[in-house]
Amino acid sequence: xxxxxxxxxxxxxxxxxxxxxxxxxxxxxxxxxxxxxxxxxxxxxxxxxxxxxxxxxxxxxxxxxxxxxxxxxxxxxxxxxxxxxxxxxxxxxxxxxxxxxxxxxxxxxxxxx
Amino acid sequence: xxxxxxxxxxxxxxxxxxxxxxxxxxxxxxxxxxxxxxxxxxxxxxxxxxxxxxxxxxxxxxxxxxxxxxxxxxxxxxxxxxxxxxxxxxxxxxxxxxxxxxxxxxxxxxxxxxxxxx
Numbered sequence: 001x002x003x004x005x006x007x008x009x010x011x012x013x014x015x016x017x018x019x020x021x022x023x024x025x026x027x028x029x030x031x032x033x034x035x036x037x038x039x040x041x042x043x044x045x046x047x048x049x050x051x052x053x054x055x056x057x058x059x060x061x062x063x064x065x066x067x068x069x070x071x072x073x074x075x076x077x078x079x080x081x082x083x084x085x086x087x088x089x090x091x092x093x094x095x096x097x098x099x100x101x102x103x104x105x106x107x108x109x110x111x112x113x
Numbered sequence: 114x115x116x117x118x119x120x121x122x123x124x125x126x127x128x129x130x131x132x133x134x135x136x137x138x139x140x141x142x143x144x145x146x147x148x149x150x151x152x153x154x155x156x157x158x159x160x161x162x163x164x165x166x167x168x169x170x171x172x173x174x175x176x177x178x179x180x181x182x183x184x185x186x187x188x189x190x191x192x193x194x195x196x197x198x199x200x201x202x203x204x205x206x207x208x209x210x211x212x213x214x215x216x217x218x219x220x221x222x223x224x225x226x227x228x229x230x231x
Contacts, residue, residue, distance in 0.1 A: 040217040042158075049208050049221035050150075050158065061219065093158055097216035101174035102148075104158040 002026050002096050006105035012113040019081040021108045023094035028074045031098065038098035041070055041079045044107075045090045053092075054079065086112065115139040117209050117222035124228045125199050132195040133225045135209030142190035143167040146212035149183065149194045151205040152224075159205075163212065164192055199229045 003026040013019040021041075029038045037057035042050040052061045054070035057077055067082045081088055089112060094105040120134040135147065149161040162173035164183040171183045182195045192209060207225045210218035 036215075038216065042218075044158075049210075049224055050218075051221070052213070052217060052219045055213060055215060055217045055219075095158075095160075095217070100160075100172055101176070102160040102216060104160065107157045 001101055002029065002099060002103050004094055004096055004103050004105040006092075006094055006108050008108060009106070010109040010111065012111045013081075013084045014113045015086065016083050017113075019084050019088070019110055021079045021092050021094075021110070023072075023077045023079070023105050025075045025077075025096050029096045029098035030074050037073055037077070038096060039072075039077055040095050040097065041068075041077075042093045042095065042104075043088075043090045044093065050093060081110075084110075084112070115211065115220045117211060117220055119207075119209060119222040119225045122226040122228070124230065127199055127201060127229055127231055129199050129229075130195060130197045131199060131227050132193055133207050133209075133227070135192045135194070135222050137190045137192070137211070140211075142185075143187055145214065146216075147185075147192045148210045148212060148218050149181075150208045150210055150218070152208070153202070153205040156205075161194070161207075163216075166192060196227075199227075201229050203227065204229045 005024045007022045039057045041054040044050040058070045069080050091107045116138045118136045143166045146163045148163045164171045166185045185192045209222040211220040213219040
């Protein structure tokens with residue numbers, strides 16, 4: 001199984017500041033035939049289901065604010081929130097869907113400082 | 114608009130079975146895989162497998178094989194996930210989620226809490 005490791009486990013950032021969350025996979029999730037990373041980021045607010053933010057490692061899902069961006073390839077990925085808003089308080093999960101079982105990171109709890 | 118509406122909360126005894134439903138609307142039910150994901154209280158997300166509503170084919174990881182059955186009824190655009198031989202550590206919120214087309218999940222049900230307790 002591919003192990004996904006997120007860092008940090010929790011993060012406190014001031015409103016308007018940048019937040020950065022990292023995710024590392026135990027093996028590459030880059031599919032060479034189409035040069036796509038089978039990797040995504042989800043946001044989960046309390047009492048709600050997860051919400052897809054980013055797929056293909058860097059493509060923003062429709063309706064997601066452009067302050068959210070994803071980067072990275074292969075085994076190392078980053079989710080950046082360029083200017084933190086109050087509504088961004090949530091737990092963020094990475095997921096690889098390169099090979100089954102599709103695995104998630106353990107989550108990063110983002111709070112306001 | 115795409116909607117996935119799940120069945121209500123369940124309380125089961127250890128050793129029993131539970132069947133959770135997921136009714137889809139707003140899109141072609143047979144055109145997209147459906148994933149099942151669970152989340153134990155205060156814990157992270159665990160992928161349980163997918164079903165192809167068109168063919169009925171499934172992909173269930175080894176740790177759930179033999180205990181999880183995924184089925185669908187295309188006439189009512191509904192998918193089902195049945196978990197057998199329930200244990201206390203199966204207590205979780207169970208989600209269905211539509212596959213975006215690349216195995217990520219772009220629309221999620223509201224979740225169904227399954228509590229296993231004697």
